[in-house]
Structure formats: C-alpha cells, structure tokens
Amino acid sequence: MSVGIIENEKQYLYNFDNRGGTAAIINEAPVYEIGSVSKAFSSVILANAFLENRAKPDDDIRKYLEGNYPNLQFNGKAIALIHLVNLTSRLPNNMPEPPASFKQLSEDSASYAFVHLHEGYTKKKLLDDLHYVTLDTVPGLLPRHSNTAARLLTFILENIYHQPYPYLLKKYITDPLKMNTTFNTTAPGKIKLMAKGYSDNGVLMPYLPANETAAFGLKSNIHDMTRFMQFQLNEKDAAVKLNHQAAWGDTGSFALGMNWFLARSPYGKRIVKNDGTTFGFTTYMLMYPELKFGVVLMTNKYSFTSNDDLGKIAQEIFEQSFYTPEQRSSDGFGFSPNINLFLSNLDKKGFAHATDAFTDLKKNNPSFDLTENEINNWAYSLMQKNKLARALEIFKLNVNLHPASWNVYDSYGEALLKNGQKEEARKMYQKSVELNPGNESGKKALENISRQ
Numbered sequence: 001m002s003v004g005i006i007e008n009e010k011q012y013l014y015n016f017d018n019r020g021g022t023a024a025i026i027n028e029a030p031v032y033e034i035g036s037v038s039k040a041f042s043s044v045i046l047a048n049a050f051l052e053n054r055a056k057p058d059d060d061i062r063k064y065l066e067g068n069y070p071n072l073q074f075n076g077k078a079i080a081l082i083h084l085v086n087l088t089s090r091l092p093n094n095m096p097e098p099p100a101s102f103k104q105l106s107e108d109s110a111s112y113a114f115v116h117l118h119e120g121y122t123k124k125k126l127l128d129d130l131h132y133v134t135l136d137t138v139p140g141l142l143p144r145h146s147n148t149a150a151r152l153l154t155f156i157l158e159n160i161y162h163q164p165y166p167y168l169l170k171k172y173i174t175d176p177l178k179m180n181t182t183f184n185t186t187a188p189g190k191i192k193l194m195a196k197g198y199s200d201n202g203v204l205m206p207y208l209p210a211n212e213t214a215a216f217g218l219k220s221n222i223h224d225m226t227r228f229m230q231f232q233l234n235e236k237d238a239a240v241k242l243n244h245q246a247a248w249g250d251t252g253s254f255a256l257g258m259n260w261f262l263a264r265s266p267y268g269k270r271i272v273k274n275d276g277t278t279f280g281f282t283t284y285m286l287m288y289p290e291l292k293f294g295v296v297l298m299t300n301k302y303s304f305t306s307n308d309d310l311g312k313i314a315q316e317i318f319e320q321s322f323y324t325p326e327q328r329s330s331d332g333f334g335f336s337p338n339i340n341l342f343l344s345n346l347d348k349k350g351f352a353h354a355t356d357a358f359t360d361l362k363k364n365n366p367s368f369d370l371t372e373n374e375i376n377n378w379a380y381s382l383m384q385k386n387k388l389a390r391a392l393e394i395f396k397l398n399v400n401l402h403p404a405s406w407n408v409y410d411s412y413g414e415a416l417l418k419n420g421q422k423e424e425a426r427k428m429y430q431k432s433v434e435l436n437p438g439n440e441s442g443k444k445a446l447e448n449i450s451r452q
Contacts, residue, residue: 001299002029004226006233007321008292013222029221030195031181032298033208034283035276036259037225038218039150040232040243043085043258045157045168047239054160057082057247064156067127074135084153085258086247087143090135094118095126095148108203111279119209123155143248143256147215150259154214165214172239177231179224184213194219197280200303205280216276222298225283229294232272233287244272244289266336275307284310286318293318331387335378338370351393355400372402376411383415391415399428406436413445422449 001023005012015030016023049055055064060078062069072079074090083089096117102110130152154165161168166184174182183190186207197205208217220228235241246262249255251270255262263271269291275284280302287294295314299306319328327333332340345357361368379394395412402408413428426449432442 001297002032002222003298003317004222004229004294004296005317005321006226006230006292006294009230009234011226011230013226015222029181029223030300031190031193031219031221032195032283032300033197033216033276033278033281034218034220034225034298035216035278035281036145036147036150037274037276037283037285038214038216039085039259039276040228040274041169041173041218042150042153042157042214043243043260044239045172046081046085046153047242047258048172049157049160050242051238055081061152061156064159065127066159067131069131071131071133072135074138077138077140079135079139081153081156082247082258083139084149084156086140086256087145087149087259088140088248088256089146089149090137090139090142090144091133091146091148091152093144093146093148095129095133095151096121108199108201108205111199112206115206115209115279118212121211123211126151127155140248147212150215151212173228174224177224177227179220179227182218182220182224182228184210184218186210190219193221195281195300197278197300197302199280200301200306205278205302207280208278216278220298222296225285225296225298229285229287229296232285233289233292233294235289266334266339273311275311277302277307282306282310284314286311286314288318291322293321331382331385331390332378334381336370336374338368339374339378341365341368342370351390354393354397358397358401372398372405372408375401376408379411379415383418388415388419392419404435406432406434406439406442409435410439410442410445413442417445417449422452425449 001016001018003014015026015028017026050057058080061081061084062072062078079089098110098114098117102113105113157168158165173179181193191207194207199205210217231237232240235244243258243260244262245257246255247257251262251264253263259274261273265271269288272287272289273285281300282302283298284307285294285296295317297310297314299310332343342358342361345361346354349357375394375398379391379398382391382394392415395415398408399412409428409432413425413432416425416428426446429442429446433439433446
C-alpha cells in the first residue's frame, strides 16, 4: 500500500509492505493500476479542448465520429461531449459486455476471461458495435458508470487534436507535471516496475490490456499520483477548475464534475474525490481544496469493498489532521449543525424522546430540518460506535418521519436484528419489502430470520 498526503502544499509519501502481517515502511514505490481514476486524465485533455475552442461541452459526439450513428440519441436528445465525462451518456458500461457464460465462472476466473475478451477488442470493433447500442433514457438525465464512454472519448480526442492519445497524455499532463512513472504500455520494461495485483481471495490477477488506457488502464506510482493530486488541489489551471465544476447534480448533497465526485462537508467545505478499481488494484483520492489538503491511497488488492475501505482510511487521515480526539469522539462529529443541535436537545431530554424533541425543535425553529438520508447515516454512525440503544431510537424516528420510505424500515430492521429483536426486525423487513418488492437484501434478511 502507498499513501500520499498533501497539507498546505507539503507532501508526505509512504510505501508499506504488509505481506508479513505487519505493515513495514519500504523505500521502493510500486506501480499500480489506477482504475477509473484514469478517466480524470482524459477530462483534463477534454477541458483543454473546450478552453482552446476546439470543441464545446454541448456538442453532439457524432460531430467527432466518422460514419452515421442515428442510434446515439434518445427521443431526439443526442449524447453530448459533457455526458461522456459526467457519467450520464447511458452508454453500456463495457463493450463487449461479458457473455452469459461468464456467470458460470468463479469471480477470479471471470476476471481472466474478461481481460482475454478485451485484449483483441480494437478501436474498429468498438466503433462498429457502437452502431447497435440502444440508449435507455435521455442522455444527461441519470448517471451510470461507463467504461465505453471513457474509451470512446479517447477516439474523439484523437479526432479533435489529430494526435494519438498517448501524445495528448504526455503533452497536457505527464510531461508538464513530470509524471515519469505514469504509463499505459504493457511493454516488459514498464511491467517490471509494477506490483502484482490480487483479488480478495489472494489470487494473482491479470493486468488490464493497453487498449483500456483512458477507461481504467493507466498505471502509476505514489510519487506521480501525488503530483497529479497537487495539480488538482491547487486549482490554478483553468482545465482543472472546469473539471471541478458541477456538470450534474447538487454540490450541497452530491454532484458530478468531469469525472470527479463533488460534495460539501457538514461544515461547508468542498470535497472533490475519485476512486478506481481493477481486478487486482484499488486507488482512492480525496481532496479538500479550500483546506489545501489531499490524500491518495493505492493498493495492490481488490475486493467489493476495497474502494470504500480506502475511502474510510482517507477520511480518517483527514479527520486526525484537523480535529482533536475530543471532537472526533462526539456523537455528532462529522454531521451538520442541525444534527448537533438535535443531539444537544436529546442529551437533555433523552434519546427515548427523539420524536418529541424533533417536533419541538421544528416548531420553535422553522429553519431546522433533517433529511431522511442524514438521519439514517447518523443512526448508522451511532451503531458503529456501539451505541445501539441510541441508534435504535434514531432509526425509529426516521420511520415515524418517513413512513412511506422502504429504506427506513430496512435500516431499522437491521438495527433491531443486531439487538436480538428478531420478531420486530421481521416486521420492519416485511414492511420494507412490501413498499419495495425489489429490495433483495430485505428478502434475504427475512429468509435468514426464518432459518434461525
């Protein structure tokens, strides 16, 4: 695992080897696949194309493709360039998509089969197959991850600049930032620099083919990625500023820039983050531009939760850098001023009176409000701190406030089950599934309760 931290433009770099069971600091800086963080590099190049008036965000992508693609629209609304980088193109996640036979393979075997499937999938084949894509909704409306969109953007950038993508990568990013150990090639001289990637089962995973460069195939080390993070964190470059502007959603809750996730902390500070996984690697980058603070984490392991796991570590590093242990131990730490106001009232009235306390605050302070999601997240935070009795009361409050939401019943059921209240948990899960027949986790929970 490698760690890069920037605080007030000072860099701290660490490389760890944990193969012996205890993390030991090492001098070498392994090279990792950076997954979908690769897409942020293409976004810099595309932003420069906008700034140089070579293209416009709302341009129909077909303007930059040879041939006729009448299918790349929905109800007359075409895919625009900006849709390729704000995740709303509605193009398939992968082309070619894995065949049904892959479902019969183990997860690790399917990874090897996927790489083999994509190794021979040329630019020509993708563009040919693009004629048969059918969009499911209006582009720009709903976000969905798409490696196809990222790879297609590579071809479009090459057509805009009349230069190969590796040249553009060097011109706009790796050469100016002196990122000498960032590459896409699978040449032996480069591959020998790389760490070996592993699945959650400890199985050695294959490297991605070079033709997936812009989608999720770039390789880099902590020195280069920290330089890239500094470039992003400073926001002095006009292309970076453009990348960090909301292109979909609301930054007050959740928004998408140009291949960046945007949000605000409970204390109003901007958050810019990204993550990427491949079959054997995980990378996570978290930045607070206004605080001049950033963390990038890289590891040669992948699991279903590895990006979330690294995200929690990154946030922990940030919190330890800016807050005292006393502040971090508060039940309201990391949550909005309204949550903390509510908490101060509960400390006086008791968590058993949560509904009454909420009603009183709402009555006496019209600006006071808490969203369903915020209440739910706070309850889970309390549960993680082993304050289950308090968490149960907050989950119960959310059910009282949002009786039509299937998710509040599901969450309350989870907490009740953790507290050993199986029959009460069953009722909550049943209500959740009744409201949302597609709640597969709720159905599974009911099956597990029935077996006990």
